[in-house]
Structure formats: C-alpha cells, structure tokens
Amino acid sequence: KLWNVNEQSSKGAKEVASAIPHDRQAGIFALHEVGGRVCTASKSRGIGICTVTPSSLRVVSEYVPHRKVSKSCRWRDEHLIASADDCGDLALLATRLPPERAATVLPEAHDSMIHTVRWSPADDNAFFSAGNDAVIRLWDVRKLHASKAARPLFEMSGHFSPKATKTDLSGIFAPSFCQGGKLISTMGDKNRPRVSIYSASTGATISRGDIRLRCGKGATVQALPTCDVMPEEVVAAASGTDLIFLLPCYGPA
16 A cells, blocks of 8 residues: 555545555565565565556566565565565566566575565675575575575574574564675574674674674664764664664774
8 A cells, every 4th residue: 555644634644545466365575665666575475566656556567486475575676676485485586578587586595484685785786685594695696597506605694592493583583784785784582682793795704792682583683874963874673672773883894
C-alpha cells in the first residue's frame, strides 16, 4: 500500500493506492525502492516489481527464481536486484533482459536461510549476504555464475559464540555496511553481546567491541548517514526493545 503521511485523519495517514504483486495468500517479507521502482520478496517464492508515483502503485512483473520462501531483496540500481531465500540460494535479476533469461541463481550460497542481502555503497559490483549459518559472505557480480562452484570474495565469521544454538541463530542478525562501504558491522548473540566490524576490502576482523546490550533474536545494526547535526557516522544497534547509539573509532580498513 502507498500512504500519504502529509494527509492525516483519525485513522492515521491517508491510503493513496495499493497493488498486489504476489498471490493474495503470500506474505511480503521485504521491499526496497529505487528510482520509483519497488521490489518485494514473498512467501510465494517470487520477487515482484511495481512502479510508484505520488498517486499510484502499479504491478509491472513477478519473477520466481527461488525454490523456497524469498526473504530478502535489494536493488543495486533500477535494473539489477539481488535476492535470497529460505534454502540458502541467492539470485541476481537483470530486469532489462527477457524474463526467461533474467535470473542467475547461485544454489546453496549459504548452508541455511539467507535473511539479508545488501549492495556496497563503495563498489557497484559488490554485495554481501548473511544467514542463519552465522556467516557473512561478500560477492562480486562479475565473478558469479549459476553454479555451486561460485565462490565469495570473503567469508566473515566469529561474531557468534561457539555456544550459539539453532534458536540463537534463527533471528535476523542484520549486518550493515558502514564507513561508506569500507567496513561491515554486525551483532552477535546472547552469549557474545558485541558488535563485530570487518574490512570489506580484505575480509579481516577490524574490531569486536563488547556492548551493554543483550543480543537476542532480531538483533541488528545500521550505520546512520551523516548530516549537518550529525557530522560523524553513528552506528545504531538494536535488540528486542533496546536501542543504543555507538560512535565508532575506526582503525585502518
């Protein structure tokens, strides 16, 4: 649904338009907008695409590149999407190509569900994936092909405790690019309550900082953009109902 937050009523913001890019019974787990185009990841295994204007929302197409529930999707630009699913597969969708040629699927890119994909703000060809196998993998689209033989540039791990159980790993511990894409930060688990920072250029561990935050299911970090009132980059870390803000002191990346 599309809402106008500038027009409020007793029921909240005004609904402007709606669209159904997937089966009505299929929930939408993720969405991302770039340049007036919205991609959505759905329980139907599909990746939907809609166009949006201030007054309309229109379904353009739906791709079904995945074997199981699609959990994440992210535009690089208006023509390329990275997406991921419950069985550890990654997909790249080149929307300018005919539908039968649009998808490049990397089967079993992770050992279990992938919940997060993010493109690097520093390198158009790089993106990371993170999942319930407690590993972050950094990929280069120029070196990918539809094969299990595809290999990531780097694998980053150690942010989870060896004591972590399947329950500990079942939350979405969403990592984030920070320092303009030079670094990747992520939370740990309840046995390892800290923020880990990795170099995106080498995969090396830069820092593991303990924090006064109980890391449970759904722990996430997000680098907040700088602005006039906040000239230095701040990293927000959240878990459950707790939220803290960190001012990182970065070493060499």
